Amino acid sequence: MKSLILHTAIRIVMPLLLFFSVFLLVRGHNRPGGGFVAGLVAAASWALYAVAHDAPAARQAFRIDPRVLIGVGLGVILLSGVAGLLAGRPFLAGMWLNPEFAASGEVVVGTPLIFDTGVYLAVVGVVLTIIFVLEEE
Amino acid sequence: MTDLLLVFPVLVPMLTAVLALLAYRSLHGQRTVSMVGAALVFAADIALLIEVVRNGIAATRIGNWPAPYGITFVADEFSALMLALTGLIGFAVALYSLAGIERESEAFGYHPVYHFLLMGVSGAFLTGDLFNLYVWFEVMLVASFVLMALGGERRQMQGAIKYVALNLISSILFLAAVGILYGMAGTLNMADLASKFSVSDSEYSRSVLRTTSMLFIVAFGIKAAAFPLFFWLPASYHLPAPAVSALFAGLLTKVGVYALIRVFTLIFVQDTGYTHTVILVIAGLTMATGVLGAVSQNEFRRILSFHIVSQIGYMIMGLGLFTPLGLAASVFYIAHHIIVKTNLFLVSGAVERIGHSSDLKVLGGLYRARPELSMLFLVPALSLAGLPPLSGFFAKLGLVKAGLIQEQYLIVGVALAVSLLTLFSMMKIWNEAFWKAKPERAGMLAYSDVHLRYQLTPIGLLAAVTLSIGILAGPVFGFAERAGNQLFQPADYIRVVLGGVR
Numbered sequence: 001m002k003s004l005i006l007h008t009a010i011r012i013v014m015p016l017l018l019f020f021s022v023f024l025l026v027r028g029h030n031r032p033g034g035g036f037v038a039g040l041v042a043a044a045s046w047a048l049y050a051v052a053h054d055a056p057a058a059r060q061a062f063r064i065d066p067r068v069l070i071g072v073g074l075g076v077i078l079l080s081g082v083a084g085l086l087a088g089r090p091f092l093a094g095m096w097l098n099p100e101f102a103a104s105g106e107v108v109v110g111t112p113l114i115f116d117t118g119v120y121l122a123v124v125g126v127v128l129t130i131i132f133v134l135e136e137e
Numbered sequence: 138m139t140d141l142l143l144v145f146p147v148l149v150p151m152l153t154a155v156l157a158l159l160a161y162r163s164l165h166g167q168r169t170v171s172m173v174g175a176a177l178v179f180a181a182d183i184a185l186l187i188e189v190v191r192n193g194i195a196a197t198r199i200g201n202w203p204a205p206y207g208i209t210f211v212a213d214e215f216s217a218l219m220l221a222l223t224g225l226i227g228f229a230v231a232l233y234s235l236a237g238i239e240r241e242s243e244a245f246g247y248h249p250v251y252h253f254l255l256m257g258v259s260g261a262f263l264t265g266d267l268f269n270l271y272v273w274f275e276v277m278l279v280a281s282f283v284l285m286a287l288g289g290e291r292r293q294m295q296g297a298i299k300y301v302a303l304n305l306i307s308s309i310l311f312l313a314a315v316g317i318l319y320g321m322a323g324t325l326n327m328a329d330l331a332s333k334f335s336v337s338d339s340e341y342s343r344s345v346l347r348t349t350s351m352l353f354i355v356a357f358g359i360k361a362a363a364f365p366l367f368f369w370l371p372a373s374y375h376l377p378a379p380a381v382s383a384l385f386a387g388l389l390t391k392v393g394v395y396a397l398i399r400v401f402t403l404i405f406v407q408d409t410g411y412t413h414t415v416i417l418v419i420a421g422l423t424m425a426t427g428v429l430g431a432v433s434q435n436e437f438r439r440i441l442s443f444h445i446v447s448q449i450g451y452m453i454m455g456l457g458l459f460t461p462l463g464l465a466a467s468v469f470y471i472a473h474h475i476i477v478k479t480n481l482f483l484v485s486g487a488v489e490r491i492g493h494s495s496d497l498k499v500l501g502g503l504y505r506a507r508p509e510l511s512m513l514f515l516v517p518a519l520s521l522a523g524l525p526p527l528s529g530f531f532a533k534l535g536l537v538k539a540g541l542i543q544e545q546y547l548i549v550g551v552a553l554a555v556s557l558l559t560l561f562s563m564m565k566i567w568n569e570a571f572w573k574a575k576p577e578r579a580g581m582l583a584y585s586d587v588h589l590r591y592q593l594t595p596i597g598l599l600a601a602v603t604l605s606i607g608i609l610a611g612p613v614f615g616f617a618e619r620a621g622n623q624l625f626q627p628a629d630y631i632r633v634v635l636g637g638v639r
Contacts, residue, residue: 071158078152081144084201091144093201 003052010052017045025120026107035116039123046124047131055135066128073122080114139195142188143210145181146220146263149174150227150256157248164243168235171248175224175231178255182217182224189217190616194623194633196265204265205326209634211265214620215468219262219395222475225602226387227255229595230380233483236591237380237490242287250287254280254384261392265634267315267325270396274311274360278304281389284381285373296373303369307359314352318404321345328634331403331627343408350405350412354419357400361393363453364422367446371430374445375438375495379486382438386445387479391471394452398467401456402624409459417457421548424450424555431562437485437495437570440562441478444521447555448474451536454548458539465621466535469614473520473528473606480517480599484510487592488570491584497566502575506584509593511571516600518567520607522560528606531614 021042028034050058084093096110107113153174160166189195189212196211198204212220231251238247257277264270286297319325321341322333334341355366362370370390374382397416405412427447434440452474455467487510488503489495504511520527533556540549575584606613623629 067161068159071155071161074151074155074158078148078155081148085141085144090140090197090199090201091148092199 006048006052010049014045014049017041017048021045021120025116026113028116029108029112035119036123038116039120040127042120043124043127043131046128050131050135055132058135059132062128066125066132069121069125070129071125073118073120073125076118076121077115078118080111080118083111083114139188139192140197142181142185143195143197143212143263144199146178146185146224146259147210147256149178149181150252150259153178154249154252154256157252158246161244161246161249164240167243167248171231171251172235174252175228175255178259179221179224179228182220182259185212186217186221189214194629196633196636204634204636205324205329208269209265209326209328210263211328211630211634212263213623213630214616215395215398215624216262218468218472218616218620219391220259222472223255223258223262223388225599226384226475226479229479229483229599230384230387233383233486233592233595234380236589237486238378239288242378245287247284247287250280250283251384254284254388258388258392262395265327267318267327267330267400269325271308271311271315274308274392274396277389277392278308281385284384285377287381288378290376293376296376299369300373303359303366307356307366310352310359311356314349314356317345317349317352321349326634327399327403328627328631331406332631332635334404334407346405347408347411350401350408351415353400353405354397354412354415357393357397358419359393360390361397361449361453362390362446363393363419363449364426364446367423367427367449370446371434371439371442374442375436379438379482379489382442383479383482383486386441386482387475390445390449391452391475394449394471397453398456398464398624402459402464403627403630413457413459416453417545417548420450420454420457421551422450423447423453424551428555428558428562432558435497437488437497437500437566438482440566441481441485444559444562445478447559448478448521450555451533451552454536454552455539457548458536458543458545459625460539460543461618461621461625462535462542463539463621464624465614465618466532466539468620468624469535469617470532472613472617473532473603476599476602476606477517477520477529480596480603481514481521483592483596483599484514484517487589487596488514490587490589490592492570493585497569499576500570501573502571503584504571506575507589510589510596513593513596513600514571515567516603518563519560520603522563523556524560526607526610528603528610531607531610535614535617 021038024033024041025035025038046058081092085091094110094112096108098108153170156170157167160170194213196209199208199210254277257273257280260273261270264273282301285300322330324330359366374385424447427443431440431443434443452467452470455463485495492500520529523529523533536552537549
């Protein structure tokens with residue numbers, strides 16, 4: 001099934017969705033959002049691409065195997081936890097570069113953001129692995 | 138340092154799984170990562186055990202949030218022992234998997250999932266928070282679902298569906314019980330719950346507590362394969378690859394038993410006359426039905442599966458007696474059982490490899506064909522039945538003694554009778570598979586003369602551990618007694634977890 005409307009729309013919708021997913025990721029520290037939903041949104045944009053074209057094309061456009069992304073995501077999560085251990089504090093202890101901004105609603109960079117990024121990558125990896133396999137069947 | 142030691146049993150399997158995922162293109166790379174990871178976890182678990190024995194209960198606050206608000210990882214002697222056993226089994230089965238898993242399954246992600254399973258099991262043994270325990274159960278179950286279905290044969294799927302369905306029901310009950318507890322007490326930290334419920338004139342309704350405790354018994358009872366909801370286990374454990382069933386047989390049901398013991402020594406101790414009597418009755422029925430189920434079976438791994446059920450009864454018998462000696466005997470029994478049962482499943486895998494079947498009617502004459510394997514079968518088999526001087530004898534001795542002191546003659550009688558039947562069914566396997574001449578029939582394959590290097594090494598290792606537990610029964614039981622005392626008097630545990638908060 002090829003839809004011209006979807007085909008054309010995807011060029012605009014997809015970058016929007018991807019940007020929105022990054023926005024959700026960064027915003028998620030103290031407000032609604034976060035790595036999980038952001039990952040779902042990003043994966044949804046690729047799923048849409050796979051619907052508009054087909055799964056092999058989406059796989060090709062995605063370039064890397066989504067399974068690798070699961071590994072990378074989990075690895076990033078692990079790193080964010082180990083950062084606490086390296087600083088002589090318990091595992092997963094939160095540390096920030098600019099905690100003074102937290103009250104003003106600015107983006108605070110720290111281990112929780114790294115953790116969320118890991119979740120984001122892992123979610124994209126898992127969802128796309130499933131979707132690509134199902135689409136190809 | 139304890140911060141590190143307490144998270145290693147979870148972190149190392151996770152890192153191993155991640156690396157194995159990243160190396161998914163290369164089988165060789167995955168195997169190397171898996172072996173190194175398994176060895177490192179084992180080493181880390183031993184280090185934690187030594188630390189706990191030397192310096193007492195250890196705890197760390199994940200994310201630096203103080204208890205009871207954050208999640209605490211705690212290791213008392215019981216937890217540390219369970220972790221060390223997890224490490225041992227994880228290592229032995231990983232070694233066995235080098236030759237015991239089909240290439241297709243390996244390429245499909247056997248190694249990463251294997252380590253995710255170990256991560257879930259270790260997390261369940263470490264956590265001091267009920268909801269977190271639920272999460273680790275799920276990690277473990279999701280990984281076990283994959284391992285159970287890996288290979289994708291039709292009959293395997295049938296077993297997997299029963300396994301998945303029953304375990305999901307148990308998870309829902311567990312979650313419901315956790316929700317009720319949270320509604321009552323406003324906390325899920327186990328030490329905090331314990332200190333809230335132990336106050337004699339507590340404001341909490343006894344009947345609601347009793348109901349919740351029954352929910353926990355059912356939820357953990359399903360996971361531990363206790364009577365009456367054990368039938369998923371013999372329906373599924375003989376179907377996946379032998380290495381997988383060995384891992385499941387050794388570790389998964391024992392996590393259920395661990396959770397039962399933890400919850401019913403720490404949280405639900407206000408009403409022992411009721412709750413622990415229920416547990417004792419379940420223990421007796423589990424022993425009896427399991428062993429009777431085994432008697433009627435004729436397939437190597439199915440017999441062993443029914444024996445897991447029967448042995449679960451012994452493990453919770455000590456909990457039901459609820460004395461320091463009873464708990465110590467339970468701890469000893471679990472340690473003995475994990476090693477022995479995994480080993481028996483590994484032997485069954487090796488037998489299947491040689492004989493192309495696990496049907497006792499087809500097998501025979503293995504003693505002549507493979508004397509070394511036969512001897513290695515006898516060690517865990519006789520230990521399971523409880524013959525001196527092997528580990529099983531001392532485990533049962535402890536339980537019987539604890540039962541006699543409590544004057545619970547009925548359960549002691551059941552335990553002794555069941556152990557006789559266990560001996561009978563181990564001898565049945567011995568006679569049929571190893572002793573009798575190999576039946577000659579048309580179309581039957583001859584025994585293959587494959588080299589069993591990768592199979593015999595872990596089997597020998599575990600048999601050696603069984604023998605040394607038997608020889609060193611005194612000191613090992615001494616350790617179990619200390620663990621039993623810690624479980625019976627959780628004041629230390631509570632103090633270490635909540636330390637400084639109140």
